Every structure is written in C-alpha cells, then in structure tokens.
Amino acid sequence: MYAYIDGKLTHKNPAYVVVEAGGVGYHINISLNTYSSLADAERCKLYTWLHVKEDAHTLYGFADEGERRLFLHLISVSGIGPNTGRMILSSITPVEIQTAIVQADYPLIQRIKGLGAKTAQRLVLELQDKLKKEGVDSLISMPQHNTVKDEALSALVMLGFAKQTSEKTIDQILKGTEGTLSVEQLIKQALKNL
Numbered sequence: 001m002y003a004y005i006d007g008k009l010t011h012k013n014p015a016y017v018v019v020e021a022g023g024v025g026y027h028i029n030i031s032l033n034t035y036s037s038l039a040d041a042e043r044c045k046l047y048t049w050l051h052v053k054e055d056a057h058t059l060y061g062f063a064d065e066g067e068r069r070l071f072l073h074l075i076s077v078s079g080i081g082p083n084t085g086r087m088i089l090s091s092i093t094p095v096e097i098q099t100a101i102v103q104a105d106y107p108l109i110q111r112i113k114g115l116g117a118k119t120a121q122r123l124v125l126e127l128q129d130k131l132k133k134e135g136v137d138s139l140i141s142m143p144q145h146n147t148v149k150d151e152a153l154s155a156l157v158m159l160g161f162a163k164q165t166s167e168k169t170i171d172q173i174l175k176g177t178e179g180t181l182s183v184e185q186l187i188k189q190a191l192k193n194l
Helices: 032-038 064-074 082-091 094-101 106-110 117-134 148-158 164-175 183-193
Strands: 004-014 018-021 024-029 043-052 057-062
Touching: 004 024, 004 032, 032 057, 043 064, 043 082, 057 082, 057 148, 064 082, 064 094, 064 117, 082 094, 094 106, 094 117, 094 148, 106 117, 148 164, 148 183, 164 183
Parallel strands: none
Antiparallel strands: 004 018, 004 043, 018 024, 043 057
C-alpha cells in the first residue's frame, strides 16, 4: 500500500521512528540497521511495508529498497513473521544475512536470537536458490543511474527470471535492434525469448 514515506523525522529510537509527512505522523518499526543509517538526519525517506492483521496495522520501514526486499524474502519463510524478520535484520547486516543463506552458514544464522536449527534449515532451503538466482548483492545494491537496460533487467529478476540469463537475453536484443527501445518494449521482447 505504501511504497515509501518521505518526511521530517520527529522521533527516533532503535525500535521505531515517527516520520511526519503531510501533517500526519507515521509510527514506523525499524531494524537496528536502518536506525544506524539514519544517523542524525532531520528528514528521511523510508521504504515501507504494511503488515495487516485482524487487530492491528503495523508499518515497517527500511533504509533502502534492498533491505525491504530482503525482509520480504525472510518473512516469506514459514515460521518467520515480521518481528522475527526485523530481529534478523537487527542482529547482522543485510549483506551478512544474504551471504550466510547463500553459503548455508548455519552457525551464523543460529546465533541470531530466536532462530533455532530447524528455522535456519528452512531459511537456507527456501531462500538459497532465490538469492543465488538474483546474484550476489542484488538485494542490497540498487543501480544509481537506471538505464533502460537496468530497469528491464530489474523487472525480469523480480518476475523470477535468473539474472545472468536475463542479462544475456537483453544484451542480444539490444545488439540486434536499431534505434532505441523503451523499457516496456525491451521487457516484452525479452519475455518472448526467455
């Protein structure tokens, strides 16, 4: 529902922040990773995810899009809810989490409070292939200058296609095309070839 909230940081502590945007103060739960990246900022932009339950609507905020995508991967695993996902992101950095899952580093995963052997195994079993397919650090680093190729590649990866295969397909299309293509045209052609 909310992609991000950009506004004045009116309150900050390690568990949550209050961001005022458009005259409304949003209570947003954050990880320690996000807390440390906010530093002494007066304004902030947090990428958000809204958790809707029968008795509550809770906002979770992240310093960047990559951390939010990693969080969404984590909570997709059976037995890991939003609070556990936030605990994981607070315990070690997103890069360390991604590396631990891809390399099946069970001891590191189990050191996170609240995660036992079975949950660590489920994390690796359910996320290892997804994170490998997306490529090293793809969850963490986002292209700063989005070209048509970058945007098309990002869209294909989010649709579930392997990053390397998608990149090769896009490169082939761009080599064989005269003139420029829009992002939509490039994605449509790539989908026909994948």
